[in-house]
Structures are given as C-alpha cells and as structure tokens.
Amino acid sequence: MSKSLIQKYNVPGPRYTSYPTVPYWNEILFSIEEWKISFQKSFLESNSQNGISLYIHLPFCESLCTFCGCNKRITKNHSVEEKYIIAVLKEWSIYCGLASERPIIKEIHLGGGTPTFFSSDNLEKLINGIFSLADKAESHEFSFEGHPNNTTYEQLKKLYNLGFRRVSFGVQDYAEKVQKAIHRIQPFHNVAKVTFWAKEIGYTSIGHDIIFGLPFQTIENIVDTIEKTNSLKPDRLAFYSYAHTPWIKGNGQRGFNEADLPKDIEKRTLYETGKNLLSQNGYHEIGMDHFALASDSLYKAGHNGELHRNFMGYSSSKTQLMIGLGVSAISDSWYSFAQNTKRLEEYYQLLECDQLPVVKGHILDKEDLIIRKHILNLTCQFETSWNDKAFYFDELQSVLSDLKELENDNLVIIEENRIKITDAGRPFVRNICMAFDLHLKRKSPETNLFSMTV
Structure with a gap:
C-alpha cells in the first residue's frame, strides 16, 4: 500500500457499527415512548420468525487498561455483582412486559468491562434469570468475552452448560513493553491455558482479539504475537486498529504519549504484516479487520453472503431486534436505536422507579x-x-x-x-x-x- x-x-x-452514527442521532425527535413502539413493532415482526438478540453489558474491571474506550467501572469489590444482576434482570422484565409473547432468544453476547469479573454462580444466575422469561431458539449462538487472567475453568464449564459455544479472549499484544504501556500485563501461558480449557470443554468457536497501532508496538512484536496466536489456533480473530480517542471523558486513554504511537504507513505496515502471516496460516479475511478459519461459522457466513454487523460486531446470523441490557448498552430495533445511561447510579435509580434506563436514541427515517x-x-x-x-x-x-x-x-x-x-x-x-x-x-x-x- x-x-x-x-x-x-x-x-x-x-x-x-450503526448508521446514523451515535454523534448524529436526532435526540429531539426521540422519546422513550417512541422507542417502546418501535420495539413492539420489531418484536412482532421478528420474534417468531428469527428470534431476537441480547447484548448484556457487564461493566466491572479490576484494573484499568489504558487502550480501552469502553464504558467500565474499576473496582476490586465483588459484592457489586449481585446488585447489578438484579438490576439487569429488572430491565429485562420491563422489556418482557412490553412484548406480545414470550421472547425467543437467538443470540446472547456478554460484553464489558470484564464479563469474567463475575463469579460462575452469578453468571449462571444472570442467564437463568433471562430464560425464566424467555426460550432459546433452536439454532442459538451465545458468546462472551473473557479476560485470560481471570477466566476460570468453572466459568467456562458453567457457561458451556448454559448454551454458550463461542468465547473471545482479549490478547492485544504479547510484548512486555506494550503491555506495560497499556496496563494489561498478560503472560502468554494465561492465554494458552484458557484457550486449551475452552477447546477441552467443547467450545466450537474460540476467538482472540489483537490490536495493532498500540504504543511502542513494532513489526517484531506483531510477528511474535501472530506466531504465538497461530500456535494456539483460535477459530477466529479480531485484528483491529487501536482507536485513539483520549478526548472522550472517562475512557482512560492517557497512559502514554501521542509520540509513542505508530502512525500512518508505520501503523498500516503492522496490519499488513499480521494479515500476511494469518493468511499463510489458513486464516481468511472477513469484513473489516476480522479473520477466521474455513471451519468457523464467521467464514461460512462471509462466503455465503450472510455476514451481519451491529453493535456486537460481526455475526454469522442476523436478527432484526437486538436489546441492550445494562449500563451504556445500546438497543437496535432496526427502525430505532436506544442507549442506556452511562452512569451506573442513574441506571439503578431509573430501574428502581420501574423505568427503562434509556436516555437517548434515534428514530430512523x-x-x-x-x-x-x-x-x-x-x-x-x-x-x-x-x-x-x-x-x-x-x-x-x-x-x-x-x-x-x-x-x-x-x-x-x-x-x-x-x-x-x-x-x-x-x-x-x-x-x-x-x-x-x-x-x-x-x-x-x-x-x-x-x-x-x-
């Protein structure tokens, strides 16, 4: 290039991940009542045919990664888990009360934050709570994001027993200097351990997330990271550009200087180097910055023209209605978007008043x-x-x-x-x-x- x-x-x-993009949402024409009408319309059109999707945002992390732009709450206090799960299930019950029939769930994705911050028992309580008011679609696809440093065998096993077959682990980069800069110290053996556990348990799609353009990252780092990744042979990869947006309040991207970041041709060379290595090892480029083995459902969806993209990223199946549960989560009825408050305290307060925690959105014309x-x-x-x-x-x-x-x-x-x-x-x-x-x-x-x- x-x-x-x-x-x-x-x-x-x-x-x-959406159109219109969030900064261009028309909040003047949006209201919660309009969102409810849009939800009900989409639910009627899609639930019995294809089912619906749930994105559940689990915001807690034990430490701050300085590359991350996600909405999160940093704490080592795990007593926060139970209150949050009760609130998410309350939000879900409000949506179920608006639905014309029992929801059929085709997709669930647990994102964060760090979903594996939550204990296996609390993750089970969350999923069982969801399905006390809903049914599983026959060909459902449930996935979650795992932190290699704290994902346990018990969590993997319990979620597998609950119907999860896809897991993605955040790797980012294996170089020690890069890991220190982004405050994500994560030895290779931790990633290897959880990857082998997932394979042993029976997960059919194991993914790794790798980022290019991180501070101090070199071609040698990318080669080393891809070679280590290939030795573990995950089924799919997200190999995406670091999005440097330090101006966004609270995203934590201030742990390094602008001069420490590779730019322009240097940054793109990191991607092209990684892409070529992945291609040599049997990975096919799918959509933007995603790769998969020919045996993975993401490759098959791309090959068959069935690939879909939404706030959860690329998906091998499509649902018209996606409900976002949890603080900052975004819902998509196809006709409208709705985003929950980013403030955890306000999220709790609104649900205590039996109100959906939606604070903004957009009605598509x-x-x-x-x-x-x-x-x-x-x-x-x-x-x-x-x-x-x-x-x-x-x-x-x-x-x-x-x-x-x-x-x-x-x-x-x-x-x-x-x-x-x-x-x-x-x-x-x-x-x-x-x-x-x-x-x-x-x-x-x-x-x-x-x-x-x-």
Whole structure:
C-alpha cells in the first residue's frame, strides 16, 4: 500500500457499527415512548420468525487498561455483582412486559468491562434469570468475552452448560513493553491455558482479539504475537486498529504519549504484516479487520453472503431486534436505536422507579434505512447495489461523484447500478462508507469525534 494513499485517506471517521452514527442521532425527535413502539413493532415482526438478540453489558474491571474506550467501572469489590444482576434482570422484565409473547432468544453476547469479573454462580444466575422469561431458539449462538487472567475453568464449564459455544479472549499484544504501556500485563501461558480449557470443554468457536497501532508496538512484536496466536489456533480473530480517542471523558486513554504511537504507513505496515502471516496460516479475511478459519461459522457466513454487523460486531446470523441490557448498552430495533445511561447510579435509580434506563436514541427515517443498508452491504460484502429501486435515494449521484477519486485510485469500481470495493480498497472501507454518510456530509464535526480510518 502506497504511503501517499495512507496519508491521503487516513482521516478521522466512524467505525460504522450503526448508521446514523451515535454523534448524529436526532435526540429531539426521540422519546422513550417512541422507542417502546418501535420495539413492539420489531418484536412482532421478528420474534417468531428469527428470534431476537441480547447484548448484556457487564461493566466491572479490576484494573484499568489504558487502550480501552469502553464504558467500565474499576473496582476490586465483588459484592457489586449481585446488585447489578438484579438490576439487569429488572430491565429485562420491563422489556418482557412490553412484548406480545414470550421472547425467543437467538443470540446472547456478554460484553464489558470484564464479563469474567463475575463469579460462575452469578453468571449462571444472570442467564437463568433471562430464560425464566424467555426460550432459546433452536439454532442459538451465545458468546462472551473473557479476560485470560481471570477466566476460570468453572466459568467456562458453567457457561458451556448454559448454551454458550463461542468465547473471545482479549490478547492485544504479547510484548512486555506494550503491555506495560497499556496496563494489561498478560503472560502468554494465561492465554494458552484458557484457550486449551475452552477447546477441552467443547467450545466450537474460540476467538482472540489483537490490536495493532498500540504504543511502542513494532513489526517484531506483531510477528511474535501472530506466531504465538497461530500456535494456539483460535477459530477466529479480531485484528483491529487501536482507536485513539483520549478526548472522550472517562475512557482512560492517557497512559502514554501521542509520540509513542505508530502512525500512518508505520501503523498500516503492522496490519499488513499480521494479515500476511494469518493468511499463510489458513486464516481468511472477513469484513473489516476480522479473520477466521474455513471451519468457523464467521467464514461460512462471509462466503455465503450472510455476514451481519451491529453493535456486537460481526455475526454469522442476523436478527432484526437486538436489546441492550445494562449500563451504556445500546438497543437496535432496526427502525430505532436506544442507549442506556452511562452512569451506573442513574441506571439503578431509573430501574428502581420501574423505568427503562434509556436516555437517548434515534428514530430512523426512510433515508436513514436506505443508507444503513448500503453501509451494511459495504462493510459485510464489500459491495452494494441499487438495482432494486427501494435502494435508490435522491443524493446517490452526489455520493458517486464523491467516490470518483477513490475510483481513480483503484479503490472502488463504479458500475451502472453497483459499486464494488477492490482488494486494494478494503483497508479504506470506512472512507468509502463516509461517502454514503449523508449526516456526516451535511454537518462536518467541529470537534474530535472519531478515530483515524486507516
């Protein structure tokens, strides 16, 4: 990849886990009542056909990782577990009270924070509480994020018995200097131990998360991390760019200096080096910054054109309705987004008053829904089309005009009713999506909002 292309297109841009992106949500037109109506509509349309998804945010961590931009609460006091689970189950009961029938759950993802902060008994209490009011879909897919330093055999076994078959472990990088900078000291043998435990128990999809662009990270570090990863042979990998956003309040990204971060061509070389090594070891690139063995469901979904992307990341199956439970969690009815308060104390207070802890959201209009579909196509299939008139929108010609320069750089192919991202254009998917982002084009941000695209 040429240095000039990286310098040209490495600009701040969204990651497109949603469209519109959160900074462009219209909170004036949103209300909790509108969200409830949207939830009920989507539930009626989807529950009996495909089931629904749950994302459950478990925010507690014992220590602060300085690379992390997630919503979390740092504590070593594990007495917080029970109160939080009671609150999440209360929130779930409110949603079930709005539903027209007993929910059928196709997907669950436990994210954080650190889900394995919670004891195995409390994780069991949480999941059993969810299913006291719901049923499991026949082909369900349950997953959770595990911290290699504190995930126990008992947690893995108990969640397996509850129906979980996918687990992802946060690795980031194995270099000691990098680990110290990001405050994530994590020996290789800890990752190996939990990976082998998961395989022994019977998990069918084990994932590792690796980050490039971390402070002090070198090509040698990436090679070492990928080689160690290959020795454990996880089924899938998230190999993604470090999103440096220190201006976001409370995200903790202040443990190192800007000068310590690899930038531009240096940073991208870290990714290309890792990507080539993964390819040599049987991993296939799926979507943006994800890789999977041919035996994994993520590869099969990508190969069959069934890959989906939402706030939980890439998924091998799709549900129309995703409910986010827990502090800061985001829900998606397809027609609307709703986000819970990020303040734990307010989360508890609202639920004690029998209120959903939703504090903001966005109702998608017709244009939003069309653009959302195009961006999903680009991020999942690397192409999109408007052969169907339902996918045409008034500003399409302006979008195609904005893509001309990327076409001249051989990053996209523009046809009469379709655009296709070239292999050379895949690293610039976010830039290509930005051409479709009408909210962003109509109002450029005046302050720092997004991480760099490349």
